[in-house]
Amino acid sequence: MALFSAGHSFGMPAGAMRVIGKANPPIGHYEFCKTYVSECAATYKDAGPMALTEDRWQALLDINYTVNSSITPMTDQEIYGVEERWAYPRTVGDCEDFVLLKRKMLMTKGFDPSDLLITVVLQPNGEGHAVLTVRTDRGDFVLDNMRNKVMLWSDTEYTYLKRQATDDPARWVKLQDGRTIAVGSVGR
Numbered sequence: 111m112a113l114f115s116a117g118h119s120f121g122m123p124a125g126a127m128r129v130i131g132k133a134n135p136p137i138g139h140y141e142f143c144k145t146y147v148s149e150c151a152a153t154y155k156d157a158g159p160m161a162l163t164e165d166r167w168q169a170l171l172d173i174n175y176t177v178n179s180s181i182t183p184m185t186d187q188e189i190y191g192v193e194e195r196w197a198y199p200r201t202v203g204d205c206e207d208f209v210l211l212k213r214k215m216l217m218t219k220g221f222d223p224s225d226l227l228i229t230v231v232l233q234p235n236g237e238g239h240a241v242l243t244v245r246t247d248r249g250d251f252v253l254d255n256m257r258n259k260v261m262l263w264s265d266t267e268y269t270y271l272k273r274q275a276t277d278d279p280a281r282w283v284k285l286q287d288g289r290t291i292a293v294g295s296v297g298r
Contacts, residue, residue: 126159127243127250127263133272133284136230136240138206142196143280152278156224162246166221170244170260173215174253177208183255206240208255213242224276229285231268241266243273 135143143150160166184202186195198214199207206228213226225245229252233239242253243263250263263270275281 126245127270127273128286128288129283130286131284133282135280135282136194136206138194138196139228139282141194142210150280152280154223154277156276157222159245159247159250160222160225162248166246167260169216169219169221170251170253173212173219174260175258177212177215178255178258181208181211181255183208205255209240209242209253212253216244223279227274227276229263229273230271231266232271234267239268241268245276 180201181199182202183204185204186192189195189202189204196206196210197203198210203211209228213223213228216226217223221244227243227245229241229243231239231241239256241255244251244253244260251260252263252266252268253260254266270285270287272282272284275283
């Protein structure tokens with residue numbers, strides 16, 4: 111498989127998202143952190159993007175599929191009668207609930223929390239959505255409840271707005287989605 115050819119890239123991987131500043135956390139995440147204090151404590155350091163091995167790739171695929179196929183998508187309004195509530199799903203949940211469960215399951219498999227970042231995106235229809243970004247030495251991959259395929263962030267149709275900081279799960283950073291800038295540039 112080409113994804114696993116020998117060699118490492120140093121510095122920022124070509125497929126990495128670009129952080130351009132600080133951002134406010136989503137209100138749902140802020141409330142989640144008040145309930146699950148240990149989930150949002152900065153108890154780790156950013157060791158840089160993880161080395162993506164075949165075993166880790168398989169774990170990403172397995173957990174993405176398992177969560178997607180075992181949780182029924184429902185809105186917070188349908189589940190709790192409120193506009194926004196982030197929680198670990200048991201049988202039903204909305205997009206950020208899928209993300210929380212995938213993140214937790216990957217951490218139990220030994221993935222570093224600094225590489226598992228809750229990310230807020232805009233869908234092509236303008237609606238907000240949450241995905242899990244996994245930082246690797248092969249680029250930033252996205253685990254999404256709307257598809258079982260794990261993709262590089264730059265191969266998705268989303269506009270990337272913000273995500274958790276790599277060194278503090280309660281802090282958020284703004285992202286620059288530079289793909290739209292490059293699309294229209296044609297030389298003569």
